Amino acid sequence: MKFEEPTGESLPPRPSNLSKVFEVARDTVIFLVLSCYYILESLFLTLVPNAIRPMKSLKGDVVVVTGGAGGVGRQLALQLARLGAKVVVWDISSEGLKKTCADVTDEGYEIASYVVDLADREAVYATAERVKNEVGKVDMLINNAGTVFGQTLLELSDAAIETTYKVNILSHYWTVKAFLPDMISSGKGHIVTVGSVAGLLGTYRCTDYSGTKFATVGFHEALFTELRAHGHSSIHATLVCPYYINTGMFDGVTPRLMPMLEPQYVAATMIESVRKNEVNCIMPGSVRYLLPLKCLLPAKMCWDLMHRVMKGPQSMMEFKGKRKVAGG
Template sequence: MTILLTTIFVLLQLQQRSYTTAFSVMMNTKRNVNTQMTTVFNLAKDTVLFLVLSCYYILESIFWTLVPNALRSMKSLKGDVVLVTGGGGGVGRHLAVKLARLGAKVVIWDISVEGLQKTCQAVTDEGYEITSYVVDLADRTAVYTTAEKVKKEVGKVDVLINNAGTVFGYTLLELTDAAIETTYKVNILSHYWTVKSFLPDMIQTGKGHIVTVGSVAGLLGTYRCTDYSATKFATVGFHESLFTELRAHGHNTIHATLVCPSYINTGMFDGATPRLVQMLEPDYVAETMIDSIRKNEVNCVMPGSVRYLLPLKCLLPAKMCWDLMYRVMKGPQSMMGFAAKPKVS
């Protein structure tokens, strides 16, 4: 009798547990279904919102593209401290003069004392003030030290234009290690040091603009530019990541602009003979850059036609892309006559 009662009790316990387990499984399944439904609903909601906003963004872009600059509201740079690296010549010199004309407090950095003097002379000849500093951008300590001097002697930097760049023009096996390191230090690593120096003050005041000067060579790999193209590709990634960080943390009043010009007639690419695009004049590049800054544009590609060719790089077969580059655009051939810079030992 005892054995029978014990057996019945055990069976009842097992049955109760099975009911409990079945109920738990049912509830967990229900929760999983609800979670999945919520996830699908949120995805659908966000997608619909994205599509609606996309229509607005496209129409807005078309509208502002068609409206001349003279008829649109442009950001004033009057009284702003604008720092231009590589201001001793080329596009940097044109930027300094044009920014001074707009009433900005211009600060220029360069490694060339003679170049700085010529830029300062060009600005002061027009009756404007300018401040210059001799800086080796390949030297991180020098960048940090000079940045502190600027903040103490001139004030908080409102617009930072990382314009300085260098190119040597050799194939990979011809490049010296020192040349490769110099290209990276000047063309991309210096951007980290300058932005880290000036961005905190921009965030504190809620006002600022960081301009990253890349290149079309940072969008399409270029012959005899394994070092240069790689650093310019890096500037694109730097800009996009920085833009993402600023937006993700709600710093919507700190603007970031990426400028990617093609060959510029400054002597930097002497001997290059592009086939489908003309050499850009530095005055035009500087003017376009400033307009892009004043419009708070995120991307600025020169000439504009290049941006319509870029999607082909991902859409077309690799062999087709190479034939387009080699036979039609004559990319490698255009760099065959490029006057390489002296080797750095």
């Protein structure tokens, strides 16, 4: 091993253990003080009605919605257009896109649509360039598209698993990489990642779907840390995790304790959360109180709660598992 010859330049003194302890103590005190402020702020904003709470305007913003051919995607397009946004919908279904566009234009609003297979990376990049050239710089990206096959692991084909991952999570990488640089350049943007409660709690007959939705949670959290660490605080990121949605995607599922959510409600709640610049949006809100139990309770107790009380696996027994690209 070769050692470098000393250059004569003095090295900066290493911090002593005492100074390290002081720094940790100082940062902890600052954290605790800020935590009190954050908690009080959160409580205040929770109690303040939306009617008198400052809400971000979306008027004139270019918003790309993937999976816009039906379900939540169609409702997002309608409700965003009513708020004055320039809506751009993507989907693999040309017929579904035509219906969405008709619904929006019938109300007197403009909308742009692009047929694109989100499982095709190059098609995603090419379509993104078309949007930039034909519509303009994208201010908000809502990664809403998703697909599910509804089979157990051993029933799933390899192709089905790969398709689920390409549509449900890999496409998020391509769309964000395509639009985020312009958001950073302009100092304005919003990335909305649509996950699922199935991405917070593993779901029977959804090893592919749950796996990808768990990945969306990690993607959102990691992207959020990157944006904040590099000082891009004006670029917002929101994770949306809804319960089962009544779009036909989970046709045949019979939840025991809570009814399926309606697409109109999901879209409205999602947009409301985005206009508040919230980081997380779980629907219904009561689900968030169940999540800590997964880590706090014994595993056997969690399984009995899921199987005996909530009857999660039983509710999925009649799941028809239609292949569909749609929100939720």
